[in-house]
Amino acid sequence: MSTSYLQYSKFILLKVSFDALLFEKEFRKCLRLLLIHEIRELKRWCxxxxxxxxxxxxxxxxxxxxxNRPAAAASKK
Structure with a gap:
């Protein structure tokens, strides 16, 4: 069974929540990896x-x- 990037992102954010700077770094990475609908779900979860x-x-x-999202993602709205 594979793990989605969304589930992986949640796991990582929980693990790094002890440090605000590390949390921000990982959170920014998550936003770059996820699709738009996954980002909305991540926002609700966070x-x-x-x-x-x-x-x-x-x-x-x-x-x-x-x-600052890429133009291709912005046009799919």
Missing amino acids: RATFPKRFRGIMGRCFRYFWR
Whole structure:
């Protein structure tokens, strides 16, 4: 059985949640690897799993991602 990038991303984020800088680094990697619908699911999961501690990091990373996503991904909307 294979593991999806989304499940793998969740696993990694849980493992690195002890350090904010490492969390941000891995979170940015996750955003680069995942598809748009998986990113939306990751956002819902992160809000439920990390209620306040990483809210600023997640907001900053999501804003950066949505502004700078590749043109091909933006046109599929």
